[in-house]
Amino acid sequence: MSTATHRDAAEIGRTDKGPRPVPPLGDQRAAADLSSVDTTLGNGLRVLAVRKANVPLVEVRLRIPFAGSDPLHAATAEVLSETLFTGTARRDRVEIDTELALIGGELSASVDPERLAITGNALASGLPTLLDVLADVLTSASYVDNEVGRESARLVERLAVSRTQPRVIAREALLKHVYGEHPVTREMPEAEDVAKVTPDAVRALHANAVLPRGSTLVIVGDIAPDDVAGQLENALQSWQSGADAAVLPELPALSGGDVLLVPRAGAVQAQIRLIAQALPRTDPRYAALQLANLVYGGYFSSRLVENIREDKGYTYSAHSGFEFTGATATVGVDADTANDVTAAAVLETFYELGRLALVPPTEEEVESVRQYAVGSLLTSTASQAGLASQLSALAAAGLGAEWLAEHPARLQAVTVDEVAQAALDFFAPARFTGVVVGDAESLAPKLAALGGFTVGEPAQR
Numbered sequence: 169m170s171t172a173t174h175r176d177a178a179e180i181g182r183t184d185k186g187p188r189p190v191p192p193l194g195d196q197r198a199a200a201d202l203s204s205v206d207t208t209l210g211n212g213l214r215v216l217a218v219r220k221a222n223v224p225l226v227e228v229r230l231r232i233p234f235a236g237s238d239p240l241h242a243a244t245a246e247v248l249s250e251t252l253f254t255g256t257a258r259r260d261r262v263e264i265d266t267e268l269a270l271i272g273g274e275l276s277a278s279v280d281p282e283r284l285a286i287t288g289n290a291l292a293s294g295l296p297t298l299l300d301v302l303a304d305v306l307t308s309a310s311y312v313d314n315e316v317g318r319e320s321a322r323l324v325e326r327l328a329v330s331r332t333q334p335r336v337i338a339r340e341a342l343l344k345h346v347y348g349e350h351p352v353t354r355e356m357p358e359a360e361d362v363a364k365v366t367p368d369a370v371r372a373l374h375a376n377a378v379l380p381r382g383s384t385l386v387i388v389g390d391i392a393p394d395d396v397a398g399q400l401e402n403a404l405q406s407w408q409s410g411a412d413a414a415v416l417p418e419l420p421a422l423s424g425g426d427v428l429l430v431p432r433a434g435a436v437q438a439q440i441r442l443i444a445q446a447l448p449r450t451d452p453r454y455a456a457l458q459l460a461n462l463v464y465g466g467y468f469s470s471r472l473v474e475n476i477r478e479d480k481g482y483t484y485s486a487h488s489g490f491e492f493t494g495a496t497a498t499v500g501v502d503a504d505t506a507n508d509v510t511a512a513a514v515l516e517t518f519y520e521l522g523r524l525a526l527v528p529p530t531e532e533e534v535e536s537v538r539q540y541a542v543g544s545l546l547t548s549t550a551s552q553a554g555l556a557s558q559l560s561a562l563a564a565a566g567l568g569a570e571w572l573a574e575h576p577a578r579l580q581a582v583t584v585d586e587v588a589q590a591a592l593d594f595f596a597p598a599r600f601t602g603v604v605v606g607d608a609e610s611l612a613p614k615l616a617a618l619g620g621f622t623v624g625e626p627a628q629r
Contacts, residue, residue: 202555204569205393209401211408212381216559217393217400218569220552225272226295226389227552228302229560230286233382233413234279235351240369242281242354243361245377247320248370249279252286254315257308261315264301271297275305281352282416282493283564284378289553292390299403306407309374316367327359334432334504337627338439338605341430345603345624346422346443352493380404382413384563388556419496421445425601427514429615431608431626438510438606440517442501444599446490449497449565455578456590461499462537463529463587464488464520464595467544469536472520476503482513492565499594507607511614514604521597528588542576 203219234245253275254261268274271294277286290298330336336356343353387396422445447454458466465472465488476482486503501521505513529537549555549572562571604615605627615621 202569202573203393205397206568207397209380209397209404211404212383212412213400213404213407214384214563215397215400216384216386216563216568217391217396218386218388218555218559219391219393220388220555221390223552224292224390225552226290226292226298226387226391227556228275228286228288228290228298229386229556230302231384231386231560231564232284232286232378233282233415234284234377235281235414235416236373236377237351240361240364241351241373243357244365244369244373245279245284246323246357247316247362247365248311248373249277249284250319250323251311251316251370252277252305252309254319255310255312256304257310258304259301264305267297267301270294273298275302281354285560295387295389295391295396296399296403299399303403303407306378306404309378311367311370311374313367316365316370320362320365324359324362327356327362330356331359334435334437334439334605337430337432338441338502338603341428341603341605341624341627342441342443345428346601347419350417350419352416352419376411377414379409379411379413380407381409381411382415384560386556386560386563388552388559416494419493422498422601424597424599426620426622427601427615428603428624429608429612429621430603430605430624432605433607433609433626435605435607436507438505438507438604438611440501440503440505440510440514440602440604442517442600442602443498444594444601446497446499446594448492448495449562449567449571453586453590455575456582456586457499457594458490458541459534459537459579459582459587460524460529460591460595461488461490462541463533463591464524465501467537467540471524472501472517475520476505476513476516480509480512480516482506482509482516486517492561495565501600501602507610510604510606510611511618514615515618518597518600521595521600524591525596526592528591529584531584534582534584534587538579538582541579545572545575545579 205217208214236245253264271290273288273290273294275286275288277284288298347353422443447457462470464470465486472486472488476486483503483505488499488501491498491500501517503513503517549558558572559569562568608623612623
């Protein structure tokens with residue numbers, strides 16, 4: 169029987185002479201040299217086909233700009249995405265599901281104020297069938313009355329549940345605070361609007377808005393990119409329109425200002441959400457800003473996480489990151505805290521913003537986040553699905569596979585001084601605004617003592 173005593177991590181990590189040295193990081197692998205085709209079909213659809221043959225599969229990402237100004241647009245668009253694959257002139261729901269299952273495939277749709285996204289995958293050998301089903305849905309989705317009615321009823325139930333979730337309430341409050349009545353704020357339709365949507369309205373929206381011109385289709389997998397472009401030209405030749413897909417109006421520029429306290433009576437936790445203008449990925453300074461964000465709150469060893477999670481225990485999770493909408497980029501900060509430490513967490517969050525701007529990242533910090541940024545990019549694009557999703561997001565900004573291949577070199581070239589300047593220019597506390605959602609009775613006195621807070625209308629529960 170062993171008599172060895174248990175050693176904790178600290179003991180294991182030490183020797184008689186002190187802590188064990190951490191081995192140096194290895195050299196980063198270069199991004200893969202991807203064989204690709206970036207072209208535009210005769211119907212105006214941009215196609216980005218990339219060969220990545222590590223498994224015999226194929227991933228498809230179709231992104232259709234899908235903005236609308238009609239008061240019922242958000243509700244109608246949501247119903248459309250829920251019922252897009254429930255039948256066509258040639259296939260009913262069961263036939264669509266069966267054909268996709270036979271090629272190990274699936275197709276699904278989602279929508280937000282900016283775009284309708286269709287995501288799919290299949291065995292590479294089943295790509296012709298996948299494209300045939302996709303073309304059938306794009307050109308002749310039927311939206312049968314009973315299917316629309318059934319999915320609308322389910323959607324109403326899901327919306328009712330979602331709107332009770334603190335994170336959803338905080339997201340809606342933040343968007344309303346910074347963008348007012350801009351269509352981007354309508355990420356979730358109102359349940360009463362969904363109840364008004366008719367099958368005829370869904371069919372009309374499909375005819376007027378599911379358009380190829382201005383849309384982008386990304387295909388990644390065990391394919392020959394040149395051949396796929398020809399396959400798509402044939403498969404989608406009946407998907408035609410002289411009009412362009414509807415692009416979301418440009419977002420207004422953000423400026424700093426008071427943080428809005430959104431009352432949510434009886435809540436035991438508060439949601440902190442801050443936001444500021446940032447740089448798009450097309451900007452030459454984006455790589456420096458990306459590293460500055462990682463130092464602040466973009467990964468687990470960041471300053472913000474070390475402060476309000478590891479050191480003070482105010483929150484389980486704190487994070488900062490970018491959001492891209494059209495040509496606009498923002499950087500956001502979020503954390504959820506117990507009421508009794510919310511004001512302190514807000515104080516430390518702003519303190520770390522100021523410290524990043526005025527106490528620049530060290531060479532060691534920059535090198536650490538540089539390795540993390542390059543490594544996480546390579547990891548996120550290692551799979552076909554990850555690469556397809558990354559390329560689809562980049563395509564919305566007019567970028568392609570070359571941006572991914574070149575970005576590690578841009579990150580490696582950023583200097584410590586450039587990161588420090590990006591931190592000063594974009595993370596100054598005065599540039600941020602946002603919301604805190606929580607119980608106003610317990611939060612307002614302490615937040616008022618910090619200054620820079622106003623109290624808004626109660627959150628919908």
